[in-house]
Amino acid sequence: MFNFKTKSWLPTTATAAVAGLAAISAITVSFISYAAAPTTPATAADYAVNKRMVINATAEEQAHVLTEMNEFLVALHTINTAVANKDFETVAKTASTIANHGKTEKPAVELSFESKIPSEWKAFSRPLRQGFGEVAKAAKQAPTIENVMVTMAKTTQNCVACHATFKIVSP
């Protein structure tokens, strides 16, 4: 489903951004380390990460989002570790925490960030949370490593696709 190309010399143009916005089931995301020919040193602008759609945010909004992102990463690690230990209770608990985010009152910094994001952002964030709901369900109702990992692979596509699409810039 994903086609990861590392160190291709081909220019990427907006492949990553377009792919990120495409239907999640059909995306091809290319990670390119160097876009220029080998003899020409790549400039920062040649990198695919710098061709993503910019969301202008305050420093506080950016810090809030990046803090949440690190919590996502910790959750992935916690789930991977729990899967390895066949600790499906921890899988369900961790996945539910992400799935249920936003159901309680949101802090002002989150609401102000949400007022700035394009609708495409939600095309990744909503399925991400719903997908973690599926992970929790699998861990509770059909707890096998395979069932949990199939749902994890599906929801983590949204991490990859959103990262290929957006970057956050603060003053």
Ligand code: HEC
């Ligand atoms: C809706 C969009 C979206 C989704 C979904 C998403 N991210 Fe992110 N993430 C971002 C953006 C935007 C950045 C900042 C990138 C930049 O500005 O260069 C980011 C940054 C990060 C960072 C870097 C944090 C730092 O300290 O700099 C981590 C780690 C991360 N995300 C993990 C994840 C994981 C793991 C998932 C999935 C479970 C995920 N993200 C899902 C949009 C998203």
